[in-house]
Amino acid sequence: xxxxxxxxxxxxxxxxxxxxxxxxxxxxLDAEVRLMPAGVPPHRTPPVAxxxxxxxxxxxxxxxxxRLQLDPRELGxxxxxxxxxxxEALRAEQGDRPLVLLMGADAFASLPSWHRWSRxxxxxxxxxxxxxxxxxxxxxxxxxxxxxxLVDPAGDWYVRExxxxxxxxxxxxxxSATRIRRLLAEGRVPRYLLPEGVFDVPGWLxxxxxxxx
Ligand code: ATP
Numbered sequence: 782x783x784x785x786x787x788x789x790x791x792x793x794x795x796x797x798x799x800x801x802x803x804x805x806x807x808x809x810l811d812a813e814v815r816l817m818p819a820g821v822p823p824h825r826t827p828p829v830a831x832x833x834x835x836x837x838x839x840x841x842x843x844x845x846x847x848r849l850q851l852d853p854r855e856l857g858x859x860x861x862x863x864x865x866x867x868x869e870a871l872r873a874e875q876g877d878r879p880l881v882l883l884m885g886a887d888a889f890a891s892l893p894s895w896h897r898w899s900r901x902x903x904x905x906x907x908x909x910x911x912x913x914x915x916x917x918x919x920x921x922x923x924x925x926x927x928x929x930x931l932v933d934p935a936g937d938w939y940v941r942e943x944x945x946x947x948x949x950x951x952x953x954x955x956x957s958a959t960r961i962r963r964l965l966a967e968g969r970v971p972r973y974l975l976p977e978g979v980f981d982v983p984g985w986l987x988x989x990x991x992x993x994x
Pocket of ligand 1: 788789790791792793798799802883884885886887888910911912913954955956957958959960
């Protein structure tokens with residue numbers, strides 16, 4: 782069975798950067814990839830769009846292909862969406878299948894602030910994307926935690942179910958949801974930064990237009 786990789790995020794809204802890195806991860810890791818929107822993200826201000834709107838945009842964005850899937854399980858849980866809880870559930874359900882938690886370099890640098898973050902290495906491999914525009918040294922405790930874990934994504938990391946850190950060299954795309962929200966709030970239409978299908982979803986543009994950006 783192929784490894785199962787998860788890209789968690791706010792997806793407020795989903796953009797071409799998310800789709801591109803998720804797609805390239807599926808190729809680099811030969812993995813099934815699921816996009817998993819967070820209900821109440823623990824590390825940031827609440828999303829502008831509702832969970833239903835973000836899911837509708839994700840569904841529209843993922844239409845027409847079957848390599849990337851939507852996994853909405855975190856939206857059904859009360860309280861903050863902790864990745865460690867999601868991975869515990871996935872581990873229980875997937876047996877010894879290799880799991881990979883995907884994230885951009887920005888998210889990775891903040892890992893030591895995540896709930897029970899050391900446990901993540903016991904539950905999954907971590908796949909870290911390069912992210913243009915983001916440059917920060919990893920904090921010392923993160924550096925210590927990944928010592929001996931960095932492995933080549935083209936190697937045989939998948940013979941173990943968890944514990945490695947894979948650096949994924951993806952096509953650099955300096956696109957963020959923050960910038961897209963700002964453009965929308967200014968009344969602009971970032972047509973080609975967003976997947977085409979989202980423009981058929983009714984009502985969502987107004988939600989971002991009304992927000993302060
Ligand atoms: P925001 O600007 O609101 O923080 P975002 O664009 O970072 O949003 P998220 O939904 O927070 O999007 O991101 C989900 C995951 O995808 C995170 O791990 C993030 O680092 C990663 N990611 C998002 N955009 C890119 C990109 N252009 N390149 C690499 N990784 C990305």
